[in-house]
Amino acid sequence: MQEKPIFETLDQIFVLLKHWLVSFLPTALQPAAGVVISVATIVCLFPALFALTTVFERKGLGRIQNRIGPNRVGPFGLFQPVADGIKSLTKEDIVPLSADAVVHFLAPLVLVVTVFMGFAVLPMGRNMVLVEMDAGLLFYFAMGASTELSVFMAGWSSRNKYSLMGAMRAVAQMISYEVPLLLSSVVVVMMTASLSLSDIVAAQSKYTWGLPHWYIFTPWGFAGFVMYAIATTAETNRSPFDLPEGESELVAGYHTEYSGFKFALFFLGEYLAMFSISGLGTTLFLGGWSAPLSSLTWVPSWIWFFSKLMLSIFVFIWLRGTLPRLRQDQLMNFAWKFVLPMCLLNLLVAGLWRFLGDGWPRWVVCSAILIAAYVAMGKMEMRSEHFGPRSYRYAE
Amino acid sequence: MSFVFFLLATLTVAGGLAAVLLKNTVHCALALTVAFAGLAFLFLNLDAQFAGFAQILVYIGAVAILVVFAILLTKGSETPKDGVFSHTWLTGLAIAAAVFAVLGWAVIETAPMLPKSTSVPIVTVAQIGNALMGRYVLPLEIVAVLLTAALIGAVIVAMHEKEGLE
Numbered sequence: 038m039q040e041k042p043i044f045e046t047l048d049q050i051f052v053l054l055k056h057w058l059v060s061f062l063p064t065a066l067q068p069a070a071g072v073v074i075s076v077a078t079i080v081c082l083f084p085a086l087f088a089l090t091t092v093f094e095r096k097g098l099g100r101i102q103n104r105i106g107p108n109r110v111g112p113f114g115l116f117q118p119v120a121d122g123i124k125s126l127t128k129e130d131i132v133p134l135s136a137d138a139v140v141h142f143l144a145p146l147v148l149v150v151t152v153f154m155g156f157a158v159l160p161m162g163r164n165m166v167l168v169e170m171d172a173g174l175l176f177y178f179a180m181g182a183s184t185e186l187s188v189f190m191a192g193w194s195s196r197n198k199y200s201l202m203g204a205m206r207a208v209a210q211m212i213s214y215e216v217p218l219l220l221s222s223v224v225v226v227m228m229t230a231s232l233s234l235s236d237i238v239a240a241q242s243k244y245t246w247g248l249p250h251w252y253i254f255t256p257w258g259f260a261g262f263v264m265y266a267i268a269t270t271a272e273t274n275r276s277p278f279d280l281p282e283g284e285s286e287l288v289a290g291y292h293t294e295y296s297g298f299k300f301a302l303f304f305l306g307e308y309l310a311m312f313s314i315s316g317l318g319t320t321l322f323l324g325g326w327s328a329p330l331s332s333l334t335w336v337p338s339w340i341w342f343f344s345k346l347m348l349s350i351f352v353f354i355w356l357r358g359t360l361p362r363l364r365q366d367q368l369m370n371f372a373w374k375f376v377l378p379m380c381l382l383n384l385l386v387a388g389l390w391r392f393l394g395d396g397w398p399r400w401v402v403c404s405a406i407l408i409a410a411y412v413a414m415g416k417m418e419m420r421s422e423h424f425g426p427r428s429y430r431y432a433e
Numbered sequence: 434m435s436f437v438f439f440l441l442a443t444l445t446v447a448g449g450l451a452a453v454l455l456k457n458t459v460h461c462a463l464a465l466t467v468a469f470a471g472l473a474f475l476f477l478n479l480d481a482q483f484a485g486f487a488q489i490l491v492y493i494g495a496v497a498i499l500v501v502f503a504i505l506l507t508k509g510s511e512t513p514k515d516g517v518f519s520h521t522w523l524t525g526l527a528i529a530a531a532v533f534a535v536l537g538w539a540v541i542e543t544a545p546m547l548p549k550s551t552s553v554p555i556v557t558v559a560q561i562g563n564a565l566m567g568r569y570v571l572p573l574e575i576v577a578v579l580l581t582a583a584l585i586g587a588v589i590v591a592m593h594e595k596e597g598l599e
């Protein structure tokens with residue numbers, strides 16, 4: 038399908054803008070300047086998205102909980118992040134006397150730096166990857182693994198029992214859910230035969246009968262996406278897995294002793310981790326920057342990527358407002374006894390998919406295996422739970 | 434020997450030295466993490482992408498967390514009363530120097546026997562994968578068996594502790 042030239046220009050508009058800006062400099066400086074411009078764009082864009090998301094979340098949660106969210110600052114409360122930013126900049130930075138000053142200072146920095154590094158490999162549009170890496174997915178997970186260290190650093194250095202408990206729980210949760218996270222991504226790597234995120238998106242940009250080849254539309258891809266979504270909700274400590282920062286249990290978990298801008302950095306780091314891991318999810322399962330229908334490929338690719346990203350964020354917010362919090366032992370059980378076996382089975386099913394060859398039998402066989410396993414494992418886990426009819430107690 | 438190599442080597446050696454010389458155990462663990470990161474950057478400097486990222490993922494993401502958990506769950510963070518250096522440090526230094534001398538001699542003597550290649554080989558992840566599944570599949574499976582045995586052993590040790598408490 039021939040794209041009209043204006044839409045092609047719109048698609049590549051940021052790349053063309055960068056080349057135009059860089060052309061003013063001498064040739065020797067041009068590569069470095071290109072990198073600096075791309076990095077500056079990412080560093081400015083995603084915190085701006087973070088500001089928008091905080092309003093979005095508070096209004097969304099408010100609506101789910103049958104109340105209006107913030108509505109004082111600006112029209113419909115849209116300037117609330119500005120007020121929050123000014124507040125966090127002007128608050129006193131309190132460091133406990135017996136806290137480990139160096140580690141206490143470094144913890145939010147390590148978090149924000151490693152989270153920003155993760156954005157370097159996400160393909161945000163056609164030709165819009167910051168660093169084209171052969172092992173891009175591995176780099177992303179390496180950076181994700183480093184964020185757990187900052188959680189521990191924050192909890193330990195605060196010399197506070199609540200912080201330490203929160204840090205221990207958070208690190209235990211993050212390492213338990215790291216395994217399903219990686220295994221559900223390994224299925225995608227297996228089927229694409231490449232660790233490079235651009236290759237994975239390119240493999241999903243094909244269309245059959247107008248419908249896309251996104252991996253979520255295959256049985257193993259759908260199961261993988263569900264596992265990935267569960268694992269990412271747990272990795273970023275979002276509800277319903279937010280016991281480590283449960284306000285009613287642990288004061289504020291590992292960032293109890295942080296005030297002012299350092300707390301804002303933790304908040305920023307958590308939301309940026311949410312963005313980057315949703316970005317990875319859209320790249321792996323939802324087709325990255327490719328359009329949902331072949332008749333819609335004229336829309337610029339970066340619009341698709343960011344729409345899918347915001348859709349994932351909306352689902353995160355929706356989950357937070359709807360589901361109750363899981364207990365620590367419940368979430369660990371869930372990770373090791375349900376999600377991990379399903380991920381391993383998914384690997385098997387993906388291999389079966391590849392070797393059964395094209396045609397409708399593989400759809401039926403793979404879906405049947407996955408649904409049967411899900412039902413069987415669910416029944417096995419719920420064997421010891423006896424649910425009677427609900428009983429209500431009302432105040433007299 | 435480029436400037437970047439010297440910088441990374443300094444970072445790694447400084448991290449290693451700090452890991453043994455600092456008094457607070459948690460600081461030692463974090464300095465060890467810096468040494469691991471330095472090693473990973475050295476791998477990346479040599480264009481070994483897979484090795485570098487796997488180093489970060491495994492060492493910093495798993496081994497450092499393991500060390501940190503060990504410190505968290507025991508009372509290891511309190512510095513012992515009579516300092517962190519042992520009394521027999523001179524003997525230790527002599528033995529370590531002797532081992533290093535033997536290793537260095539072995540490496541330097543066998544260096545001329547390596548095949549001379551004019552350009553840096555570009556190894557892609559696909560080649561590593563093919564090698565692991567083709568030529569080196571037996572070591573891969575043995576490592577898998579070893580890891581499974583370690584996992585089962587850990588579960589059994591934890592289970593026995595629970596039964597011991599009851």
